Amino acid sequence: MTSVIIWNENIHEIENQEVKKIYPKGIHNCIKDFLSKDNRLEIQTATLEQSENGLSKDRLRNCNVLIWWGHKAHEKVSEKTVDLIQQRVLEGMGLIVLHSGHHSKIFKRLMGTNCNLMWREYGERERLWVCNPAHPICEGLEPYFDLEMEEMYGEPFQVPSPDETLFTSWFEGGETFRSGLLYKRGNGQIFYFRPGHEAYPTYYNKNIQKIITNAIHFVKAKNKMLWEDIHSPTPKSNRSKPIENIRKKGFSVDHPTKK
Numbered sequence: 001m002t003s004v005i006i007w008n009e010n011i012h013e014i015e016n017q018e019v020k021k022i023y024p025k026g027i028h029n030c031i032k033d034f035l036s037k038d039n040r041l042e043i044q045t046a047t048l049e050q051s052e053n054g055l056s057k058d059r060l061r062n063c064n065v066l067i068w069w070g071h072k073a074h075e076k077v078s079e080k081t082v083d084l085i086q087q088r089v090l091e092g093m094g095l096i097v098l099h100s101g102h103h104s105k106i107f108k109r110l111m112g113t114n115c116n117l118m119w120r121e122y123g124e125r126e127r128l129w130v131c132n133p134a135h136p137i138c139e140g141l142e143p144y145f146d147l148e149m150e151e152m153y154g155e156p157f158q159v160p161s162p163d164e165t166l167f168t169s170w171f172e173g174g175e176t177f178r179s180g181l182l183y184k185r186g187n188g189q190i191f192y193f194r195p196g197h198e199a200y201p202t203y204y205n206k207n208i209q210k211i212i213t214n215a216i217h218f219v220k221a222k223n224k225m226l227w228e229d230i231h232s233p234t235p236k237s238n239r240s241k242p243i244e245n246i247r248k249k250g251f252s253v254d255h256p257t258k259k
């Protein structure tokens with residue numbers, strides 16, 4: 001089973017009546033509903049206002065894929081939570097960052113850039129083009145599909161060059177945008193996926209649902225590797241001892257004391 005946590009800041013859906021009409025149980029539960037049709041997934045949700053932002057160390061340890069939706073309250077996510085997620089990504093946990101999560105602390109931390117972009121809220125048509133039909137995340141899609149109403153995101157998108165661009169978007173107003181980007185950080189796969197503005201019913205779209213489902217199976221942690229297995233400061237076996245019989249040459253300078 002693949003253990004998935006859908007994290008949502010869950011503020012627009014509570015504060016704004018129009019958003020609440022579209023996502024009465026919150027965006028996280030809308031995503032949970034369509035993912036529940038996949039019996040290979042074990043799905044939980046977490047929200048900002050829960051203790052430890054809903055993401056304790058133990059919860060994250062058992063998580064294979066974390067899905068992230070945030071917009072208004074990126075700054076309210078604690079540094080401790082960001083540290084824990086980053087560590088789990090380096091260990092191998094998959095991370096799917098949706099829409100305005102481009103400005104989340106965790107995405108900016110993992111990218112190392114400001115992740116700024118152009119944007120416009122006009123409810124315009126978005127056409128998503130599939131860049132690599134052979135990629136598992138694009139499985140089952142036509143060459144392109146449209147979303148009748150979306151927020152526009154435009155270039156330049158100030159992220160590092162991705163390992164692969166899986167989708168590009170064209171907007172009615174004329175702009176284009178790299179909409180589906182894959183990155184690897186440590187052992188973890190990261191998928192950034194652009195659509196999903198809270199004022200439109202994007203997460204009810206069958207193609208969007210298919211892409212998020214496919215992405216989970218692509219980015220999921222493939223083993224149970226934990227940080228201590230990768231980089232323990234006190235390894236059980238002395239890994240720095242040479243495996244061949246060699247004689248020490250040259251000289252050593254002082255190192256900072258390793259703790």
Ligand code: ZN
Pocket residue numbers: 099100151196197198
């Ligand atoms: Zn938005």
